[in-house]
Amino acid sequence: MSHRIPVGLVGVTGYTGMELARLLARHPGLELVRATSRSEAGKTLGDLYPGLGGFPIADCPVSQPDVDDLAEACALVFLAVPHGTAMDMAAALVAKGVKVVDLSADFRINSAETYAQWYGLEHRHPELLPDAVFGLPEFNAKDIVGAQLVANPGCYPTSAILGLAPALRESLVLTQGIVIDSKSGTTGSGRKPSVGALYCEVADSFRAYNLGRHRHTPEIEQELGRVAGTELTVSFNTHLLPINRGILSTSYCQLADGVGAEDVRRAYTDAYANCPWVRVLPEGKLPEVRHVRGTMFCDIGLVVDPRTGRLIVVSVIDNLCRGASGQALANANLMLEQPLDAGLDLAPLVP
Ligand SMILES: NC(=O)C1=CN([C@@H]2O[C@H](COP(=O)(O)OP(=O)(O)OC[C@H]3O[C@@H](n4cnc5c(N)ncnc54)[C@H](OP(=O)(O)O)[C@@H]3O)[C@@H](O)[C@H]2O)C=CC1
Ligand SMILES: CC(=O)N[C@@H](CCC(=O)OP(=O)(O)O)C(=O)O
Numbered sequence: 001m002s003h004r005i006p007v008g009l010v011g012v013t014g015y016t017g018m019e020l021a022r023l024l025a026r027h028p029g030l031e032l033v034r035a036t037s038r039s040e041a042g043k044t045l046g047d048l049y050p051g052l053g054g055f056p057i058a059d060c061p062v063s064q065p066d067v068d069d070l071a072e073a074c075a076l077v078f079l080a081v082p083h084g085t086a087m088d089m090a091a092a093l094v095a096k097g098v099k100v101v102d103l104s105a106d107f108r109i110n111s112a113e114t115y116a117q118w119y120g121l122e123h124r125h126p127e128l129l130p131d132a133v134f135g136l137p138e139f140n141a142k143d144i145v146g147a148q149l150v151a152n153p154g155c156y157p158t159s160a161i162l163g164l165a166p167a168l169r170e171s172l173v174l175t176q177g178i179v180i181d182s183k184s185g186t187t188g189s190g191r192k193p194s195v196g197a198l199y200c201e202v203a204d205s206f207r208a209y210n211l212g213r214h215r216h217t218p219e220i221e222q223e224l225g226r227v228a229g230t231e232l233t234v235s236f237n238t239h240l241l242p243i244n245r246g247i248l249s250t251s252y253c254q255l256a257d258g259v260g261a262e263d264v265r266r267a268y269t270d271a272y273a274n275c276p277w278v279r280v281l282p283e284g285k286l287p288e289v290r291h292v293r294g295t296m297f298c299d300i301g302l303v304v305d306p307r308t309g310r311l312i313v314v315s316v317i318d319n320l321c322r323g324a325s326g327q328a329l330a331n332a333n334l335m336l337e338q339p340l341d342a343g344l345d346l347a348p349l350v351p
Pocket of ligand 2: 103104105153154155156184185186187188189190216238240
């Protein structure tokens, strides 16, 4: 009998599900005992992912999603399914006493009205929203430890919040006029087929999308507003990169009177002094997505532009690892009293 804690994963055929299977394959304290897919049930993980051949996880059967079965077998379940789908499963699992890390957006927004406005969906379990914890370990670790339901942050919000929080917390920048200009690799749009994600639509090109109306906007405003201690609005704009993984966000904000480059650098190095996954780069260095690929790192470059009085922050993450599955695993580690970095001590794959 295994001494490891049994966990389940709903949505193992999606990109974030695949990434979680990769990370769980090497986890010393958690064992994947249920992996679900409606389309591939009856196979094993080894059938789906030949790259897992030889790892014990390859023998894990793929089953139909069944909340009763998951609750009986698992101490914690990861929901790697589309928003709107996760909320009912999360509610049923929570009611049965199971811990849940939801990778979708269903429990990230505190207000059911705001969720309905941006997602075009009525929230069917608003009663769970007050107790759902926003799962950004650098800021919320204490609450995550005791949570039964963690809302895993969005990929773009992870890069934007880590990139801007120290400046806003110390009031080094104004809360008006913030612009967050983000670019994501194509795995960010998920594995379900769509014309816009076809190779010939993405390769050798670069395009903007959802300008001024991206659904991650309220999540970023909520969390940055909490840090700043006041409501704020941001211009959050997104672009699709012809790469598999990675997000690079360039954020622009107006410096408060009298704030200089040394103040900014000190705020960032102090804020992340005990956060080994956030690397504030030395002056003059700017981050690249390939330096964080397949890892939990968020690399941050800082530029103070005296001519315009702006702070420019460049933050990069891997959308699938830090922006989704790796962060979900970090949250599960906290909820299940595992070392925070268990299964996540990863170095990037370069080139
Ligand atoms: N891709 C990314 O970079 C990020 C994604 N996320 C979020 O994580 C979640 C998963 O994303 P991603 O992996 O990209 O999505 P995919 O579209 O790649 O995969 C979705 C998965 O969910 C399963 N699924 C779909 N509908 C249902 C349903 N009704 N009941 C049970 N299972 C279902 C699918 O399997 P099957 O159809 O076989 O059941 C599939 O395994 C989403 O909420 C997404 O927004 C968050 C951060 C980053
Ligand atoms: C490139 C791309 O299409 N990215 C997705 C965001 C990634 C995602 O899955 O969103 P959540 O983190 O909210 O789940 C988008 O823009 O909608």
